[in-house]
Every structure is written in C-alpha cells, then in structure tokens.
Amino acid sequence: MFYKKGDYMNKKVIALILAVIIILIAGIFVISGITNKPYEKPYENTNKITALVYYLDSSGIKLQKTDAEIILKESENKYKKVLEKLIEGPSYTNLHPTIDKRTVINSVTLDNDICIVDFSESFTEYNTGGSLRELLCVYSVVNTLCQFEEINKVSFIVNGSKIESFGELDMSGLYEEDLSYTK
Structure with missing residues (x-):
C-alpha cells in the first residue's frame, strides 16, 4: 500500500x-x-534536659544516681520520658538497670504533688524476684521522679487499677523519696 x-x-x-x-x-x-x-506536623521544638536516674550499682544492693540527657519534644510528658530513660538502662558498664526493658509505661500523670505511674502488667510480670530487687525497682522510680520539685509522692497502678502488692512489697500507699537505698 x-x-x-x-x-x-x-x-x-x-x-x-x-x-x-x-x-x-x-x-x-x-x-x-x-x-x-x-x-x-511542622518541626516540633525540642529541649534537652538533664535528669537524675537511679540505676543499680555494681554491688547489686544499692542505687546509684547518674545524670542522663533526655531530648524532650514540646508535646512529650517529661516524667514519662525520664522513666523511659530509666527503663532503657545505663550507658555505663558499672551500673545495671533496675527495671526490665520489656516494661511498658501506659501513662504518667501529676495530681497536685502526687505522680501516678500507670504501668502495663509487664511491670509486675518482669520485675519481681525477691524483696531487695522489688524494693530497689520501686525506689529507682520514686527517687527518679521525686527529683522534680513538683513531685513529693508516687503512686503505682497497673492498667489503670490500684495494685495491692508488688511481689513482697505493699503497694496500697504512696511512696516518698528515700535516699537510704542509694550509694
């Protein structure tokens, strides 16, 4: 064609x-x-804060405070962020974590001068094992939170409900800072 x-x-x-x-x-x-x-979301402002966190010392029978730098976004809860750093564990080899890494924090709220820490059941599941371990676990949280002047007492709850005991510890009341467990 x-x-x-x-x-x-x-x-x-x-x-x-x-x-x-x-x-x-x-x-x-x-x-x-x-x-x-x-x-x-547009860039969110961040602050770097230095907080004291209480880890287990090398002897395993006392808490030792150490400075931790925490990057905090404007929208983040500083108390929860500090506790997450505590759970993350120390960066120093001579210190040891007091709380198992699998522990989950549901929320941390402030009611007047009482800080209410709501853990998942992982707190009671992974952190028991003798009265000293439980005591140091609790006071690592309490002493870490009570460094903030607005917090005087700490209450522990699990999944929104009050817990009566944590291993051998009575958890029905409020805990105040106690530095007698620190080095």
Whole structure:
C-alpha cells in the first residue's frame, strides 16, 4: 500500500501530539502525588534536659544516681520520658538497670504533688524476684521522679487499677523519696 507524503507527515504529527499528551498526563499525576502528601506536623521544638536516674550499682544492693540527657519534644510528658530513660538502662558498664526493658509505661500523670505511674502488667510480670530487687525497682522510680520539685509522692497502678502488692512489697500507699537505698 502506498501512502502520500502528507499522510506520513500527518501520522508523525499525531504521534508526536499523543506523546506530548501522555507525558503531560503522567506529569500531572506525579505532581499531584507530590503535593497531595498527608499533612506532616511542622518541626516540633525540642529541649534537652538533664535528669537524675537511679540505676543499680555494681554491688547489686544499692542505687546509684547518674545524670542522663533526655531530648524532650514540646508535646512529650517529661516524667514519662525520664522513666523511659530509666527503663532503657545505663550507658555505663558499672551500673545495671533496675527495671526490665520489656516494661511498658501506659501513662504518667501529676495530681497536685502526687505522680501516678500507670504501668502495663509487664511491670509486675518482669520485675519481681525477691524483696531487695522489688524494693530497689520501686525506689529507682520514686527517687527518679521525686527529683522534680513538683513531685513529693508516687503512686503505682497497673492498667489503670490500684495494685495491692508488688511481689513482697505493699503497694496500697504512696511512696516518698528515700535516699537510704542509694550509694
């Protein structure tokens, strides 16, 4: 079959126009994909705070306080963040964690001068094992929180409910800072 020279040129022009249209449509999809990203929160201000955390000393029978630097976002609860650092464990090899890393903090709230720490059941599940271990676990939390002048007492709850005991410890009352367990 023979084509006229004009037909061949018309087909080239049509093919070129179709290619340009396809490229434009693809470009629109790419651009709309970029601009229709989900809303991201703008940069949140952060503060670096230094807090005291109480870890187990090398003897295993006393708490030792150490400074910990904590990066705190504006929206974060500083008490919870400090306790998360306590659970994370020390960066020094001569100190040991008092709380098992699998322990989960549900929330930390302040009611007047009482700090209420709500743990998941992991707190009672992974941190018992003798009265000294339990006592040092509790006072590592209490002493760490009571460094803040607005906190005088600490209450422990699990999944929103008061706990009566933690291993051999009576947990029905409030705990106050007690530095007699520290080195």
